[in-house]
Amino acid sequence: MVRITALVLGFGLMAAPALADLKQAVEGQLTPGYAAFAKASADLAAAADKDCSPEAVKPAWNAAYDAWLAVSFFHLGPVEDDGRALAIHFWPDPKGLGAKAQRALLSGDAAALEPAAFADQSVAARGLMGLERLLYPDTPFEGDACPLIRATASDLARMASGVNADWPAYAATLLTAGEPGNTAFLSPQEALQALFTQGATGLEAIVDQQLGRPLGSFDKPHPERAESGAAGRSQRNVALMLQALRGFAAALDDKSVLTLAGLDRAVGLAEKLDDPAFAAVGDPQGHLRVEIVQQAVKAARDTMIAEMAPALGVDLGFNSQDGD
Amino acid sequence: MATRRAFLAGLACASLPRLSWADAGSPAYLAAGKLGQDRFVLHGISAAGQSLFQIDLPARGHAAAAHPDRPEAVAFARRPGTFALVVNCVTGLVSHRLTPPEGRQFNGHGAFSADGSVLMTSEVIAEGSEGRVGLWDAATYTRIGEWASGGIGPHDIKRLTDGRLVIANGGIQTDPGDRTKLNIDTMRPNLTLLSPKGEILEQAELEANLRQNSIRHLALSGDDIAFAMQWEGDKAEPVPQLGLWRPGSAPRLCPPADADAFAMQGYAGSIAAAAGQIAITSPVGGVLIVFSDQGVPLVTLRRADVCGVARAESGFLATDGQGAVWSCTTAGLSPLSQQATAWDNHLIALG
Numbered sequence: 001m002v003r004i005t006a007l008v009l010g011f012g013l014m015a016a017p018a019l020a021d022l023k024q025a026v027e028g029q030l031t032p033g034y035a036a037f038a039k040a041s042a043d044l045a046a047a048a049d050k051d052c053s054p055e056a057v058k059p060a061w062n063a064a065y066d067a068w069l070a071v072s073f074f075h076l077g078p079v080e081d082d083g084r085a086l087a088i089h090f091w092p093d094p095k096g097l098g099a100k101a102q103r104a105l106l107s108g109d110a111a112a113l114e115p116a117a118f119a120d121q122s123v124a125a126r127g128l129m130g131l132e133r134l135l136y137p138d139t140p141f142e143g144d145a146c147p148l149i150r151a152t153a154s155d156l157a158r159m160a161s162g163v164n165a166d167w168p169a170y171a172a173t174l175l176t177a178g179e180p181g182n183t184a185f186l187s188p189q190e191a192l193q194a195l196f197t198q199g200a201t202g203l204e205a206i207v208d209q210q211l212g213r214p215l216g217s218f219d220k221p222h223p224e225r226a227e228s229g230a231a232g233r234s235q236r237n238v239a240l241m242l243q244a245l246r247g248f249a250a251a252l253d254d255k256s257v258l259t260l261a262g263l264d265r266a267v268g269l270a271e272k273l274d275d276p277a278f279a280a281v282g283d284p285q286g287h288l289r290v291e292i293v294q295q296a297v298k299a300a301r302d303t304m305i306a307e308m309a310p311a312l313g314v315d316l317g318f319n320s321q322d323g324d
Numbered sequence: 325m326a327t328r329r330a331f332l333a334g335l336a337c338a339s340l341p342r343l344s345w346a347d348a349g350s351p352a353y354l355a356a357g358k359l360g361q362d363r364f365v366l367h368g369i370s371a372a373g374q375s376l377f378q379i380d381l382p383a384r385g386h387a388a389a390a391h392p393d394r395p396e397a398v399a400f401a402r403r404p405g406t407f408a409l410v411v412n413c414v415t416g417l418v419s420h421r422l423t424p425p426e427g428r429q430f431n432g433h434g435a436f437s438a439d440g441s442v443l444m445t446s447e448v449i450a451e452g453s454e455g456r457v458g459l460w461d462a463a464t465y466t467r468i469g470e471w472a473s474g475g476i477g478p479h480d481i482k483r484l485t486d487g488r489l490v491i492a493n494g495g496i497q498t499d500p501g502d503r504t505k506l507n508i509d510t511m512r513p514n515l516t517l518l519s520p521k522g523e524i525l526e527q528a529e530l531e532a533n534l535r536q537n538s539i540r541h542l543a544l545s546g547d548d549i550a551f552a553m554q555w556e557g558d559k560a561e562p563v564p565q566l567g568l569w570r571p572g573s574a575p576r577l578c579p580p581a582d583a584d585a586f587a588m589q590g591y592a593g594s595i596a597a598a599a600g601q602i603a604i605t606s607p608v609g610g611v612l613i614v615f616s617d618q619g620v621p622l623v624t625l626r627r628a629d630v631c632g633v634a635r636a637e638s639g640f641l642a643t644d645g646q647g648a649v650w651s652c653t654t655a656g657l658s659p660l661s662q663q664a665t666a667w668d669n670h671l672i673a674l675g
Contacts, residue, residue, distance in 0.1 A: 183658055319630075323607060
């Protein structure tokens with residue numbers, strides 16, 4: 001224990017700016033972000049209760065999805081408890097586990113749709129992606145989808161409200177990093193590093209998943225793998241995620257101007273793409289345009305690691321980057 | 325350190341009987357690490373998680389093997405490895421430097437025979453990555469022979485109490501000059517059990533749809549060999565990172581709880597077994613999952629860049645890239661120490 005105390009004192013000089021950056025990222029973005037997502041999800045559940053027809057539910061579903069994308073890059077804290085993030089946004093799903101589980105729910109015992117029972121259903125069947133399949137079906141589901149739409153929307157609202165309710169305690173853990181009794185983060189630098197890693201990993205996910213999956217290779221593109229192509233919001237998702245990460249990066253260090261310029265460029269390219277479902281990746285020109293966005297996100301991430309990490313005195317994990 | 329220096333000076337003058345692990349301050353663990361930008365070290369760590377000594381390494385280390393009786397450890401380079409150092413853990417001096425034969429590379433792990441007379445090293449033929457177990461006379465550390473490992477790209481090896489040797493042939497062929505993976509589409513990892521004389525007794529493979537799950541690390545858990553895997557396939561597929569193999573039967577896979585299907589992001593960095601439990605770590609996911617020795621997930625604990633894990637008096641000890649050593653039980657993680665050395669992949673339990 002003696003060593004830990006010594007270490008905390010050693011970081012004393014750095015603690016003040018680190019805590020200011022932490023506070024800005026946590027209270028300026030994540031706290032309001034989770035609150036907005038909880039509100040939008042509650043509105044979605046209410047809308048589905050009132051009228052469960054797809055056309056009536058779609059606007060509230062899109063609003064809840066937008067709210068989620070403001071915080072979806074962040075995988076620490078209550079969102080990871082009980083697999084919440086996984087259930088809220090189960091994507092990609094290359095084996096089609098979600099649709100399979102939903103077909104079973106539609107034809108099975110209605111008791112599975114009761115809130116407590118539904119919370120125990122497969123993460124693949126639930127959340128925003130489960131609702132997308134019900135609201136924008138490529139082949140209509142057999143039977144009445146209404147009870148499942150309502151159950152899924154209520155379950156999403158329950159999870160979003162749970163995350164929002166649990167968040168202040170985790171925010172306090174981040175903001176008291178290095179204080180006696182905080183065994184999650186042994187110094188403010190550790191908490192700052194954890195947040196920085198979330199930002200860099202979020203950009204990497206956009207490169208590899210949201211953009212990388214539909215792009216496939218030039219010879220073998222996969223437009224059908226685009227995220228939320230059915231709802232025609234693949235491009236919107238990328239633009240919103242990038243905006244969120246741009247805001248987060250600015251909160252962590254608004255002096256890392258090259259990083260912020262790189263992110264601005266990526267946001268701009270994503271916004272003006274005009275390929276809502278990434279359907280155009282199937283032709284060479286369209287593929288190239290999405291690839292240019294991917295290159296811009298990659299470049300922004302590289303800049304963030306080169307410029308912002310040393311400015312904050314953090315790095316990406318030693319083992320996580322280069323294991324064996 | 326004055327006490328230690330005086331002790332070492334005393335050692336130099338006195339003619340002592342054979343040294344034991346107690347003379348090295350009784351370290352309970354060894355761990356490699358990185359200090360600053362370019363300094364690589366090996367530490368001896370006490371049962372209470374405190375560093376007892378630190379020795380410089382010529383390049384990045386990986387795992388180590390402790391001699392069963394003598395306070396002597398062999399620290400292995402990270403693959404493709406060009407050195408292994410025999411370190412006297414009392415004096416902190418390197419007594420031998422092992423270099424793999426021409427065309428061979430160390431692959432990061434090794435083990436001593438039960439009587440301590442032979443050191444066995446995990447190796448590959450540089451061209452093609454075919455596996456070998458190098459044999460070294462542990463008195464003189466001269467090369468005395470080698471066996472086939474039974475597969476491509478062996479990584480961890482463990483000696484069973486009866487003298488048999490189990491090898492995790494990871495299945496990945498790598499470029500001889502660096503770590504580029506060359507055969508991900510056709511890789512085929514296996515577990516191989518060798519007799520004390522190096523004959524292949526038995527081999528086990530995973531189902532065809534899991535052949536991109538590289539079997540890399542091992543822990544002995546009762547009559548089972550627990551193995552940890554790293555997924556080279558589509559990241560979107562949930563695959564288990566833990567398996568149990570009881571020779572004579574097929575391997576059993578042990579998935580995490582549904583909610584934690586992606587918590588490890590397909591990557592297990594280390595594995596350890598202790599008192600009816602098995603722990604695996606993922607620095608990529610920043611999690612450590614404790615399972616029962618039957619493979620039932622018990623608890624998921626979160627810590628950024630956690631990787632090293634080894635059995636402890638109660639539960640496990642774990643190390644991370646921020647220099648912290650943790651006590652780990654199903655009740656949670658609690659910090660024991662933290663220092664400037666960023667702990668590398670493995671924490672090796674001695675004795």
